[in-house]
Amino acid sequence: LRDFGLSPKTETFRIKRAKAMSARLFVGGRELPCSPYELTGSGEPEGELVFIKNPEDPEKDVKGKIVLINGLMRGKFYKTLKNEGALGFVCVRSPHGEIRGPILSQEAFEECGELPGVMVDYEVGRVLREAGSARIIKREEIVPVSSRNILAEIKGVERPEESVLFTAHYDSVPGSPGVIDNLGGTIALLLLGERLAKSRPRRTARLVFCGSEERGLLGSKAHAKKHSLERILWVVNIDILGDVLGKEFCMVIGGDEALSFVEHLAKEMGFPLKAERNIYSSDSMPFARAGIPSFNIGSGGAGSHLCHTTQDDLSNFSAAAISESMEFITALSERLLFAKRFPLRREIPDDIRKKVEEYFEERTGK
Incomplete structure (x- = not known):
């Protein structure tokens, strides 16, 4: 960014992180492979194992039991398990990917406290489905650490008080190279910064x-x-980009006017974009909760299906795919930044607002 003539700065914020994690899982005297679920605390729960098919509306009593679910643990269900007196939980990975580094929502952990959890591969989950009881031994030391955002601004020459915010996350899940998710988006934001730094x-x-x-x-x-x-x-917001076989998409957290705007621009450019009005689990969401609409741009395909896995590496990455996506990202950005009058209303319709609130309730429990 400095090479482009910009003056970037870092802003530090504190997060909770577990270190020295370990986990063991025993069924019928046999130890089964598992990995620790971060930010769920320490303990040695032992008890009846109960499979819950629908965490949205648990169909069985969980008090005094260890809960088995297919998929990730969300904050809302974690809160339910704590309130209902569960002892611990086991989550089962998808059979299609090596999802590593499962982490509970920090907000859910801060509100609810410890409920030791582990994650297992799908094959182990099938064994657990037939098991009557289980024992978990989980250890983690939770410490406060620093994380950082990196910021840069190109001041407007006529309406500097009006801003368009461009975001991309540069981290990846633990154990994943994070190339499509989200090295590609980070590269795109850098390229956009280079172009805008030369403009007015x-x-x-x-x-x-x-x-x-x-x-x-x-x-x-x-x-x-x-x-x-x-x-x-x-x-x-740019998240998931550079897939060699990716299909261009745009999730619009906004109204029909915004959807038509992005669709017409893509048509004008001959750009093969699939756009729809919906939420998108990425860095635009906190701003959506504050009432700020967004375009969430990415390119999904076979390689992006490996996001959050050990296989999200350079073998699926294409610089040419980044260049193709950048044509549209640049054009869209310039329409928003250079228009004499901002072309869109700053509003999020009620149906999308409802989805935003439901998203945060499910993920964080609040």
Whole structure:
């Protein structure tokens, strides 16, 4: 960023992180392989094992039991398990990927406290489905550490008080190289910064490279909490990019006007974009909760299906794919920054607002 003539700065925020983690799982005197679920605390629960098919509406009593579920542990269900007196939990990975580094929402842990959990591969989950009881031995030391956002601004020459926020997270889940998710998006934001640094946009462009997105959007939450958001008109978030066989998409957290805007631009450019109005689990969400609409741009395909796995590496990455995506990202950004009058209303319709709130309730329990 400095090479482009910009003056980047870092903003530090504190997060909780576990170190010296370990986990063991025993069924019928036999030890089964597992990995620790971070931010769930320490303990040695032992008891009846109960499989819950629908965490949204648990169909069985969990008091005094160890709960087995297929998929990740979300904050809302974690809170339910704590309130209902569960002893611990076991989550089962998808059979299609090596999901590593499962982490509970920091907000859920801070509110609810310890409920020792582990994660197992799908094959182990099948064994547990037939088991009557289990024992977990889980250890972790939770410590406060620093994470960082990196910021840079290109001041608008006519309307500097109006801003468009551009975001991409630069972290990855533990154990994953994080190439498609989200080295590709980080490269795209750097390239956008290089281009904008040479221009004179009417309104201000704020670039934010977010830390700790994979730990629960903590970087974007920190930025939204620290800064005034009143003058931010729109967010453009880039997450999942560079897949050699990717299909271009844009999730619009906004209204029909915004959807039509992005679709017409893609059509005008001959750019093969699939756009829809929906939420997107990425750094735009804390801003959406504050009422700021967004375009969430990415390119998904076979390689992106390996996100959050050990296989999200350079073998699936294409510099040419980044260049193709950048044509549209640049055009969209310039339309927002250079327009004499901002072309979109800063509003999120009620149906999308409801999805945003439901998202945070499920993920964090609040």
